[in-house]
Amino acid sequence: MTSLPLRIGLVGCGTVGAALVELLTTQVPVIEARTGLRLEIERIAVRDPDKDRGLALMPGILTTDAHSVVTDPAVDVVVEVMGGVEPARSLILTAIECGKAVVTANKELLATAGAEVFAAAEEAGVDVLFEAAVAGGIPLVRPLRESLLGEPIRRVMGIVNGTTNYILTRMSEQGVDYEQALAEAQRLGYAEADPTADVEGYDAAAKCAILASIAFGVNVVVGDVYHEGITGIAATDIRYADRKGYVIKLLAVAERFVPELDRDPEPAEISVRVHPVLVPANHPLASVRESFNAVFVEGAAVGELMFYGRGAGGGPTASALLGDLIDAAVNRSKGSHATVGTLRSGRIRPIEDLDSEYYICLDVVDRPGVLAAVAGVFGRHGVSILSMEQEGLGDEAQLMFITHTARERSVRDTLADLRKLEVVHRIGSVIRVLGES
Amino acid sequence: MTSLPLRIGLVGCGTVGAALVELLTTQVPVIEARTGLRLEIERIAVRDPDKDRGLALMPGILTTDAHSVVTDPAVDVVVEVMGGVEPARSLILTAIECGKAVVTANKELLATAGAEVFAAAEEAGVDVLFEAAVAGGIPLVRPLRESLLGEPIRRVMGIVNGTTNYILTRMSEQGVDYEQALAEAQRLGYAEADPTADVEGYDAAAKCAILASIAFGVNVVVGDVYHEGITGIAATDIRYADRKGYVIKLLAVAERFVPELDRDPEPAEISVRVHPVLVPANHPLASVRESFNAVFVEGAAVGELMFYGRGAGGGPTASALLGDLIDAAVNRSKGSHATVGTLRSGRIRPIEDLDSEYYICLDVVDRPGVLAAVAGVFGRHGVSILSMEQEGLGDEAQLMFITHTARERSVRDTLADLRKLEVVHRIGSVIRVLGES
Numbered sequence: 001m002t003s004l005p006l007r008i009g010l011v012g013c014g015t016v017g018a019a020l021v022e023l024l025t026t027q028v029p030v031i032e033a034r035t036g037l038r039l040e041i042e043r044i045a046v047r048d049p050d051k052d053r054g055l056a057l058m059p060g061i062l063t064t065d066a067h068s069v070v071t072d073p074a075v076d077v078v079v080e081v082m083g084g085v086e087p088a089r090s091l092i093l094t095a096i097e098c099g100k101a102v103v104t105a106n107k108e109l110l111a112t113a114g115a116e117v118f119a120a121a122e123e124a125g126v127d128v129l130f131e132a133a134v135a136g137g138i139p140l141v142r143p144l145r146e147s148l149l150g151e152p153i154r155r156v157m158g159i160v161n162g163t164t165n166y167i168l169t170r171m172s173e174q175g176v177d178y179e180q181a182l183a184e185a186q187r188l189g190y191a192e193a194d195p196t197a198d199v200e201g202y203d204a205a206a207k208c209a210i211l212a213s214i215a216f217g218v219n220v221v222v223g224d225v226y227h228e229g230i231t232g233i234a235a236t237d238i239r240y241a242d243r244k245g246y247v248i249k250l251l252a253v254a255e256r257f258v259p260e261l262d263r264d265p266e267p268a269e270i271s272v273r274v275h276p277v278l279v280p281a282n283h284p285l286a287s288v289r290e291s292f293n294a295v296f297v298e299g300a301a302v303g304e305l306m307f308y309g310r311g312a313g314g315g316p317t318a319s320a321l322l323g324d325l326i327d328a329a330v331n332r333s334k335g336s337h338a339t340v341g342t343l344r345s346g347r348i349r350p351i352e353d354l355d356s357e358y359y360i361c362l363d364v365v366d367r368p369g370v371l372a373a374v375a376g377v378f379g380r381h382g383v384s385i386l387s388m389e390q391e392g393l394g395d396e397a398q399l400m401f402i403t404h405t406a407r408e409r410s411v412r413d414t415l416a417d418l419r420k421l422e423v424v425h426r427i428g429s430v431i432r433v434l435g436e437s
Numbered sequence: 438m439t440s441l442p443l444r445i446g447l448v449g450c451g452t453v454g455a456a457l458v459e460l461l462t463t464q465v466p467v468i469e470a471r472t473g474l475r476l477e478i479e480r481i482a483v484r485d486p487d488k489d490r491g492l493a494l495m496p497g498i499l500t501t502d503a504h505s506v507v508t509d510p511a512v513d514v515v516v517e518v519m520g521g522v523e524p525a526r527s528l529i530l531t532a533i534e535c536g537k538a539v540v541t542a543n544k545e546l547l548a549t550a551g552a553e554v555f556a557a558a559e560e561a562g563v564d565v566l567f568e569a570a571v572a573g574g575i576p577l578v579r580p581l582r583e584s585l586l587g588e589p590i591r592r593v594m595g596i597v598n599g600t601t602n603y604i605l606t607r608m609s610e611q612g613v614d615y616e617q618a619l620a621e622a623q624r625l626g627y628a629e630a631d632p633t634a635d636v637e638g639y640d641a642a643a644k645c646a647i648l649a650s651i652a653f654g655v656n657v658v659v660g661d662v663y664h665e666g667i668t669g670i671a672a673t674d675i676r677y678a679d680r681k682g683y684v685i686k687l688l689a690v691a692e693r694f695v696p697e698l699d700r701d702p703e704p705a706e707i708s709v710r711v712h713p714v715l716v717p718a719n720h721p722l723a724s725v726r727e728s729f730n731a732v733f734v735e736g737a738a739v740g741e742l743m744f745y746g747r748g749a750g751g752g753p754t755a756s757a758l759l760g761d762l763i764d765a766a767v768n769r770s771k772g773s774h775a776t777v778g779t780l781r782s783g784r785i786r787p788i789e790d791l792d793s794e795y796y797i798c799l800d801v802v803d804r805p806g807v808l809a810a811v812a813g814v815f816g817r818h819g820v821s822i823l824s825m826e827q828e829g830l831g832d833e834a835q836l837m838f839i840t841h842t843a844r845e846r847s848v849r850d851t852l853a854d855l856r857k858l859e860v861v862h863r864i865g866s867v868i869r870v871l872g873e874s
Contacts, residue, residue, distance in 0.1 A: 150468050303750070
């Protein structure tokens with residue numbers, strides 16, 4: 001098969017855009033030899049055309065006018081790697097109106113206006129492909145959208161933020177505290193000077209929204225996602241978890257609750273959340289180290305799956321974009337486009353109504369009767385204790401509990417009452433423990 | 438979108454076929470609600486129509502005449518789950534001639550006559566989909582064929598046989614020897630009464646051929662794949678590996694050698710092999726336990742990827758078949774079919790010409806001068822020793838070496854000369870150590 005070239009309009013040319021241009025340079029002949037498909041870069045919109053990107057580009061290919069790229073009749077597919085909601089959203093919607101396929105790595109946009117973009121694409125009959133938006137280079141979006149479309153998926157859990165996984169790995173393996181690990185991550189370029197978006201779980205929440213949308217066919221936006229970060233995790237939490245056979249990971253969890261899961265085509269009630277989790281050490285997610293990402297999928301038929309790889313960086317992201325470009329080229333050569341399916345609206349179960357085991361750490365006065373007082377509070381709220389350990393610290397002590405499965409609301413009520421106890425100086429970490437889906 | 442139903446002709450209805458029928462029963466309405474695509478089972482060819490399969494089937498759907506199913510004008514897609522090369526090959530080729538899409542889980546067939554089947558499908562313009570043939574339920578074939586089509590893949594390494602991984606996990610975690618672990622695997626149904634196909638690496642070799650074909654676009658058959666099994670692995674090997682920070686796994690390895698990898702669209706020289714490997718304990722493949730499968734992919738742009746899940750069993754295999762059926766239904770609704778691409782012929786580099794580090798275990802007489810004699814043989818063949826440990830056993834001793842990277846031919850010559858030494862009683866395990874791609 002030989003077809004007309006797929007002419008690419010690239011919007012944005014930072015690390016990811018430049019990596020894509022480089023990858024195309026080497027791979028275009030390979031792809032043509034294997035498939036007959038030809039890809040070529042037609043135009044690139046950048047902020048500063050004079051910046052040295054270390055790329056050998058045809059003269060006149062760069063422009064500062066992104067709008068002219070997405071409306072250019074000589075462009076077949078727009079690759080958007082500028083990030084952020086606007087002007088990316090307007091440019092992508094314009095490209096779709098002009099009948100162009102869109103490939104994007106933009107998680108903020110999709111977690112905010114995904115349903116609008118998908119609806120516009122469906123209406124116009126064009127591709128919107130976004131493998132690079134979640135878990136970087138890992139082929140995940142397409143397997144979920146296509147291979148597992150018929151699978152009764154119960155839960156998707158991902159380590160989808162490399163920065164926090166790097167920090168937690170250092171804390172766990174070197175025994176350093178959060179601040180030291182963050183400083184090291186910043187020195188190595190794994191964390192930004194302002195790390196808020198990563199360490200508070202905002203970045204993971206955007207990816208969680210996208211994962212839930214594609215896994216369950218339900219429209220989820222970033223604002224729907226409950227999130228906690230890792231800034232409160234102490235070295236003692238990590239040590240206690242380790243002694244008990246757990247590793248602490250920041251997980252994005254998208255879960256589906258249906259009374260009769262496998263027979264109900266109705267919109268599901270789901271949970272979408274990002275928070276630290278005590279993961280059993282022999283669970284596949286526990287072995288995901290450093291800045292790697294992984295997404296663990298549980299389905300009624302397929303059982304357990306995990307997709308592992310690099311969640312960020314120029315090369316991996318460019319690899320995902322290239323996969324989407326080939327997809328777009330194949331679809332174009334057949335006059336078809338990818339089926340996004342209509343995202344239905346789903347009910348989000350509030351975090352207070354979820355059940356989990358909990359790890360809870362309290363700073364208390366070290367004197368007789370304290371445990372009885374504390375245990376009494378747990379008991380009054382029906383939160384039963386699975387295990388307890390005390391670590392003495394002079395006349396202060398730490399009590400570390402793992403509870404049986406309890407309703408979040410009851411745990412919050414327990415914590416509120418514990419705060420009123422004179423013997424409790426501080427409530428430290430409260431971290432959910434990974435349970436069955 | 439609503440379209441005509443995709444009418445399925447199922448050939449074979451054992452564990453996998455029955456699991457597919459069950460999965461379809463629950464998921465057909467879900468798939469229709471999400472995509473408008475309808476799947477329905479038209480006919481099922483079985484050996485014994487009176488056997489109780491625990492399935493609620495429409496009367497008259499079963500037949501003993503497989504040929505009538507693959508030629509039935511009322512069948513749009515043939516799902517072949519009978520296994521073996523013949524009559525599966527003839528039935529599939531007939532189905533293709535009749536213009537039907539084919540979905541198969543048959544690794545023996547694809548590793549033997551894959552190129553013939555793909556060429557026939559290309560000629561007829563129909564789908565041949567085979568997600569279930571390698572690594573069971575793990576979405577792997579489609580990501581490799583599509584998402585990673587443009588990725589400069591260097592190496593694919595898989596734990597693709599659950600039986601041997603179960604045995605090695607038991608040996609490693611319980612310290613039992615091979616016979617005990619095999620007996621346990623047989624008791625639990627993970628290993629067959631005659632375990633040869635699994636433990637000697639034949640099954641993994643077939644999957645290796647398919648992996649190499651799709652990863653590199655090169656025609657590889659099972660006979661091209663060098664293979665060793667796990668029957669010779671001793672408890673001492675596992676213990677030594679553990680002390681040195683390794684886990685022993687049976688890996689299927691497909692590797693690509695190109696002087697200038699990224700710019701060469703020419704057929705590559707590749708290596709395809711199945712053998713035990715000492716895998717570093719912190720490598721993601723090392724944490725793949727029990728009967729799970731995983732495939733590790735290394736690409737120049739994407740970096741490291743791993744796909745993990747259940748490699749066998751009714752549910753996971755049915756899940757993969759269902760993904761392919763949806764693919765076939767989508768393609769049919771668009772009047773298109775999957776692009777297999779033409780498999781080129783590639784040169785297979787002989788095992789003797791590969792380089793690796795090696796673990797080598799020798800039973801020797803325990804007396805002064807033995808190590809000097811043994812080390813002299815290594816030295817004469819240019820095989821240099823990275824580390825050595827001796828374990829005394831009365832007047833016998835075991836010498837355990839790990840070599841620096843050496844050419845396989847030189848190692849074989851070394852072993853041949855070691856056999857001639859009077860002080861060497863026996864050459865035990867010789868196991869390759871995982872190195873960089």
